[in-house]
Amino acid sequence: MASSANMAVNQKIEDHTGPLDKIKPHAELIAASMSGILIAAGWILEKTEMGTLSVALFLFAYFIGGFAKAKEGIEDTIENKELNVELLMILAAIGSAVIGYWTEGAILIFIFAMSGALETYTMNKSHKEISSLMELQPEEAVRIADGREERVHVSELAIGDFILVKPGERIPSDGKIAKGQTTIDEAAITGESMPSSKNPGENVFAGTVNLTGSMTVEITKPSSDTLFQKIILLVQSAQSEKSPSQLFIEKFEGTYVKAVLAVVVLMMFLPHFLLGWSWNETFYRAMILLVVASPCALVASIMPATLSAISNGARHGILFKGGVHLENLASLQAIAFDKTGTLTKGKPEVTDIVVREGLSAEEVLLKVASIESHSNHPLASAIVGHAKETLGQELVHPESIEDVPGWGVKAHYEKEDWKIGKAAFVGKENSEQFADGAAIKLASKGKTTVFAERNGELAAVIALKDVVREETKQAIDLLKSQGIHTVMLTGDSEKTAEAISAESHVNSYIAECLPETKVEHLKELREKFGTVAMVGDGINDAPALATANVGIAMGEGSDVALETADIVLMKNDLPKIAEAIDLSRRMNKIVKQNVVFSILIIMMLIASNFMQFLDLPFGVIGHEGSTILVILNSLRLLK
Structure with missing residues (x-):
């Protein structure tokens, strides 16, 4: 599901898309809906004693609703040599049909297909900001050559070309203003809603909007290497990188599935001999166990939440290079700040x-x-x-x-x-x-x-x-309110460092710091506080950024910053660090809610099944319903 969503994002959005291209993102939902219609028709025919025809409709419902999940499960099993929850669901549906519970098996396939469609929707929703960004970069530009204007595709632009950008138009490639003064909306790059005034000689970026004056721009980068494209690639890469929690859940899934299958096999026989259950009841309860013990909700507890948080950050000018950095941010105990260009x-x-x-x-x-x-x-x-x-x-x-x-x-x-x-x-x-x-x-x-x-x-x-900076005091005070110790690292003298640290409200400072000694000071801070972040300009602070648990670069539209840090603030807006930490803590809180909720539901359903309280339809609804609730809970992070 996640891989298909990534493919959809990676494809360049075309101006002319065919009907199939428009239907493709909704294929899973359409298949699940058709499966539901066939189940309803089969149930009606079953009640009118047209058993053979109803079974045929149920078979079609199995195939249409379960094909995508069965294909995905088999392919993943072959590729990773590990069993997965998709196979458990297919086996449970087949087992239900074998003992004559066609309706229940079909409903299981239907709800499983619907939860899969919802998960895909969540992935696509989390990619929406990036897809929207991809649509922002114009396909064409007006190039000025020998005093003439000609409209060309952006791929034809070369470094040194001059282009004309009129008011209301988007800038097609990175460059600097050669002639003209204007105001530019840079929200697509920095997340900042206030327009920025630009004069000749200043840099402008692809995807941003020229609001007021007409200007001539000299191209400084090819369209394939713009800051805009790097942001898109960075966030796509971050969304595909898994957090430690997600990696643990995926590793745990294979072992858990094997354990469930082993217990199900035992349950097919033991209750008949030990508890005196009938063979039909024994097999029926084994099939219910196969359904309710599957860790679907547990598997879906982390990835949708991580993707939603990364997308939320990207929309507000905070770029995370992966789920691991987003997760680490919640456990920060101290942050070290470079002085020049960061606090000042x-x-x-x-x-x-x-x-x-x-x-x-x-x-x-x-x-x-x-x-x-x-x-x-x-x-x-x-x-x-x-x-x-x-x-x-x-x-x-x-x-x-x-x-x-x-x-x-x-x-x-x-x-x-x-x-x-x-x-x-x-x-x-x-x-x-x-x-x-x-x-x-x-x-x-x-x-x-x-x-x-x-x-x-x-x-x-x-x-x-x-x-x-005007916002420095506010940013430091916000971090202090979150229980984080703040330290300033500077090469200035003791007197200057003392004055700046008092003015910026940091807890402590280290003066006369050489670039190479910043790394040593960070190691000391890690020993003292545990998880430590470093905030710098992303260029001369690169060794310190790499030494810290989390490196945060002050971007100001700098593509160099994208290469050096784990997190990039696209505008030099220090209060966004507190926002990023809050977003990370919210994500971790929602992940914990999801994990606890999914485990409790699984335990409750398993216990109910052993006590013979639970019928298969309710087991299906309880299990798949918990998966849907977990995904919907993760979607809250998009706000």
């Missing part, structure tokens, strides 16, 4: 500007930014960006500029000599005394300071900081 924005921002008395803050910022615009240092870029944003005027050009590696920069502008850089570059004693020790106070808050000297006198100190 990953880019320094200007937080404070302190100028000498008598000088204009705007004028000093303008000149400092104008000089720093000639440097590619991250701190210089942050100062330039801040000046452009706050001043709203063009930068000026210094008459001369000299870079002093490791210290800062010198410049001359309108009879003024400027020096911009670290404290030692402008005089450490002067920098510490400037503005009543402003620099020392700023450094104690974990901020980096840049000093500006004009004509031999300190003019200003500018403080910068890698700012904590």
